[in-house]
Amino acid sequence: MGTFLFNVFVLLTLVAALGVVVNKNAVNAAMCLLLSLVGVAGLFVALNAYLLAFLLLLVYAGAIVALFLFIVMLLDTRGDARPTLHKLPLVARILAIGLVVAGVASFAARGTLPEPVIAGVPALGASLKLYAYQLFTTYLLPVQILGFLLLIAMLGVIVLSKKFEGLEDIK
Amino acid sequence: MIHATLNAYIVISVALFAIGLLGVLIRRNTLVVFMCLELMLVASTLALVAFSRYNGTMDGNVFVFFILTVAAAEVAVGLAIIVALFRQRQTIQIDQLNTLKN
Numbered sequence: 001m002g003t004f005l006f007n008v009f010v011l012l013t014l015v016a017a018l019g020v021v022v023n024k025n026a027v028n029a030a031m032c033l034l035l036s037l038v039g040v041a042g043l044f045v046a047l048n049a050y051l052l053a054f055l056l057l058l059v060y061a062g063a064i065v066a067l068f069l070f071i072v073m074l075l076d077t078r079g080d081a082r083p084t085l086h087k088l089p090l091v092a093r094i095l096a097i098g099l100v101v102a103g104v105a106s107f108a109a110r111g112t113l114p115e116p117v118i119a120g121v122p123a124l125g126a127s128l129k130l131y132a133y134q135l136f137t138t139y140l141l142p143v144q145i146l147g148f149l150l151l152i153a154m155l156g157v158i159v160l161s162k163k164f165e166g167l168e169d170i171k
Numbered sequence: 172m173i174h175a176t177l178n179a180y181i182v183i184s185v186a187l188f189a190i191g192l193l194g195v196l197i198r199r200n201t202l203v204v205f206m207c208l209e210l211m212l213v214a215s216t217l218a219l220v221a222f223s224r225y226n227g228t229m230d231g232n233v234f235v236f237f238i239l240t241v242a243a244a245e246v247a248v249g250l251a252i253i254v255a256l257f258r259q260r261q262t263i264q265i266d267q268l269n270t271l272k273n
Contacts, residue, residue: 006174010183017187017210021194026202033206036187040213043183046174047224052235056213059239064209064246071250072202075257096196100189108182115176121227125220134233146240153244160251 006046013039026072034065048123051131180221187214201253201263205246212242 012035019032037060044053124130135143191214194207216235223231257263 002174013183014186014190017190020203020206020210021190021198023203026200029203029206033209036210037213040187040217043180043217044220047180047220049220049224049232049235052216052220052232052239055236055239056216059243060209060213063243067246067250068202068206071254074254075202075263093197096193100193104182104186104189107185113178113181115178121225123224124227124229125224125232130229131233131236134229135236139233139237142237146237149241150244153248157247157251160248160255 002046005042009039009042009046011039012036013043027069030065030068030072033068034061037061037065047125049125051128052125177221177225181218184214184218184221187211187217199265201256201265201268204265205249205253209242209246212238 014036016032016035016039020029020036023029023032037056041053041056041061044050044056188211191207191210194210195204198204198207216238219231219235219238223229223235253263256268260268262268
């Protein structure tokens with residue numbers, strides 16, 4: 001049962017990720033991104049990282065994909081069908097796809113990692129307490145820097161999206 | 172309870188990263204390129220969690236925590252930039268944003 005679920009989540013992740021790449025419509029691409037994230041969250045659960053799976057769904061699926069959808073709807077780029085200046089040559093596109101496929105295939109075929117013994121390894125990611133302990137001892141400084149980063153990002157977004165009166169001539 | 176080898180997780184992560192990279196390379200819509208960037212970030216987090224689980228350490232998990240936060244900030248700023256760009260140029264197609272060319 002567990003292996004079956006694992007395969008389902010792997011398939012969901014990769015197929016939905018391909019859907020993001022090939023979908024013409026940006027709204028459909030965002031929905032595929034959502035599905036792919038659900039798949040990754042399932043893989044996190046299979047790795048006993050329950051908090052991270054929950055956070056992935058909450059932050060990515062809840063906030064980021066919603067933001068993407070909001071911007072896609074706001075910009076409404078369907079009328080954006082002006083002829084493009086340079087068509088990406090078909091050769092380059094096929095070459096890109098071929099290189100990516102060849103890279104993954106060669107990694108999957110030959111790159112065997114030394115397999116750690118999993119039997120006695122504790123699932124540290126399963127306990128909330130350890131996250132709190134790590135965040136408030138070893139990683140205390142990064143947590144504070146992250147707080148500043150969020151503040152800076154917030155201020156940056158406000159500056160970017162606000163129209164300033166005196167700055168119109170810069171355009 | 173573990174259903175797959177570490178190698179399987181890393182292959183999935185590499186495949187997801189490669190798909191994201193492919194999207195960044197061949198798509199022209201800036202929003203979709205940005206979504207593919209997010210896919211690449213998620214792929215790297217999957218590798219971190221897998222390594223962390225199989226080696227019995229906590230560091231990878233905490234790093235994923237940080238990556239999630241940075242990704243949220245990055246998406247907010249990136250989408251604001253895209254909206255500002257659209258206001259100026261009325262397009263977000265990458266090959267039409269060529270002011271710096273020549």
